[in-house]
Amino acid sequence: MLQKIFNTNNSKTTILIRLMVGAVFLSEGIQKFLYPAVRGPGRFEGMGFPNPEFWGNFVGVFEILCGALLLAGLITRGAALAMLVNMTVAIVVTKIPIAFGESFGPFHLRELNTYGFWSMAHEIRTDFAMWLGSLFLLIKGGGKWSLDKKWFENPKKQKS
Numbered sequence: 001m002l003q004k005i006f007n008t009n010n011s012k013t014t015i016l017i018r019l020m021v022g023a024v025f026l027s028e029g030i031q032k033f034l035y036p037a038v039r040g041p042g043r044f045e046g047m048g049f050p051n052p053e054f055w056g057n058f059v060g061v062f063e064i065l066c067g068a069l070l071l072a073g074l075i076t077r078g079a080a081l082a083m084l085v086n087m088t089v090a091i092v093v094t095k096i097p098i099a100f101g102e103s104f105g106p107f108h109l110r111e112l113n114t115y116g117f118w119s120m121a122h123e124i125r126t127d128f129a130m131w132l133g134s135l136f137l138l139i140k141g142g143g144k145w146s147l148d149k150k151w152f153e154n155p156k157k158q159k160s
Helices: 002-006 014-034 041-047 052-072 076-100 117-123 125-140 147-152 155-159
Strands: none
Touching (some): 002 076, 014 125, 041 052, 052 076, 076 117
């Protein structure tokens, strides 16, 4: 079971997706602590999250940790799965309501000039790219230049 989690292919180009996804999550996680009022707990409060201090910091720590793991290609599938969940929540809470122009549950719709599909499509662009990049890494693993490949691959398999 663990071998399946760490197993990866020999793709040299997977590092490009790892660099993109990992760097964005690492950067966004750090910014939640550098700018807490606009990126961290303050933003979570504005969205209507209960206990925004906890959730803002929790998400920030997870984004830093998973971003660093993705950059290194270590436990790539686990980090990608965690970020898929993270991005799914972000899309459901902040982007889908834009399509309908309505808040739902405890979550507040932010003020925009327009609502509807095209407004949502514009606002979701980075979230969608990070979601797809995370899905790619969940499926493929860390690739040739990953710590998963270096540390966890079966030595017999490396010779072939």
